[in-house]
Amino acid sequence: MKKTLYSLMLSDEVVREVDALAHRMGTNRSNLINQILADYVSVTTPERRINDIFRAVEQMLAPSRELVPFFAPNALTMSLKSSLEYKYRPTVKYEVQLFRSGEGSLGELSVVFRTQSAALIEAMTGFFRLWKYVEDKFLAPQLSESLDYALYDGKFVRSIAVPRGRDCTAEDVAEALSEYIKLFDRLMKAWLCGRADARTVEAEYYADLGRRKILI
Structure with a gap:
């Protein structure tokens, strides 16, 4: 599955929580956001x-x-x-x-x-x-x-x-x-x-x- 760099505007509070969750899950910000969006639109990564x-x-x-x-x-x-x-x-x-x-x-x-x-x-x-x-x-x-x-x-x-x-x-x-x-x-x-x-x-x-x- 091809990945491309995108520019997004996100709130600092959301990013802090995402980073904290990514750390607990042993992943990184990009992977976690990608998975959250994939789950939301029912795409299996x-x-x-x-x-x-x-x-x-x-x-x-x-x-x-x-x-x-x-x-x-x-x-x-x-x-x-x-x-x-x-x-x-x-x-x-x-x-x-x-x-x-x-x-x-x-x-x-x-x-x-x-x-x-x-x-x-x-x-x-x-x-x-x-x-x-x-x-x-x-x-x-x-x-x-x-x-x-x-x-x-x-x-x-x-x-x-x-x-x-x-x-x-x-x-x-x-x-x-x-x-x-x-x-x-x-x-x-x-x-x-x-x-x-x-x-x-x-x-x-x-x-x-x-x-x-x-x-x-």
């Missing part, structure tokens, strides 16, 4: 849509004991924390970043982990490579755009595809994100503790793919 998606994800994952979601209002990123069934119970953080622009990717999903265990690093790296292989095999042929993947020290990054062929509500996108992260988290934990091998991960991913309403 990219920021509002992202906020609605994150709030819906938070509500959908609230009953889960495996994933703890957190996001700050008006932020473009939310995080979810998960504890691994591994020695010393290390944690993994999922970071979901959504882009304002509707072009290209919808956003990025990052899986962030910190550990000194060489065995755990090797096991997680193996799972990430397996995950990409499975998605290249089953998901990629059904998408209108290619997915981008990257693996760094302590971080696995995957782009989030724009759903193809339909207009999706914030709830649709939130459900797709929630279910995808739950699947990833469940299969990764099963892989790390030896309950799932490559064949099991591939079979469960394929079965889940057939149940998805939208593909991201």
Whole structure:
């Protein structure tokens, strides 16, 4: 959504209250006034849509004991924390970043982990490579755009595809994100503790793919 600089005459008292509210909300004057006007004329801004998606994800994952979601209002990123069934119970953080622009990717999903265990690093790296292989095999042929993947020290990054062929509500996108992260988290934990091998991960991913309403 394009933005343009406009000159407006506003009362000092109104601006002071707007600035105070913007500070409490973690945003700035321009963004807050833009959102207030958008709400008044019933226009959904990219920021509002992202906020609605994150709030819906938070509500959908609230009953889960495996994933703890957190996001700050008006932020473009939310995080979810998960504890691994591994020695010393290390944690993994999922970071979901959504882009304002509707072009290209919808956003990025990052899986962030910190550990000194060489065995755990090797096991997680193996799972990430397996995950990409499975998605290249089953998901990629059904998408209108290619997915981008990257693996760094302590971080696995995957782009989030724009759903193809339909207009999706914030709830649709939130459900797709929630279910995808739950699947990833469940299969990764099963892989790390030896309950799932490559064949099991591939079979469960394929079965889940057939149940998805939208593909991201």
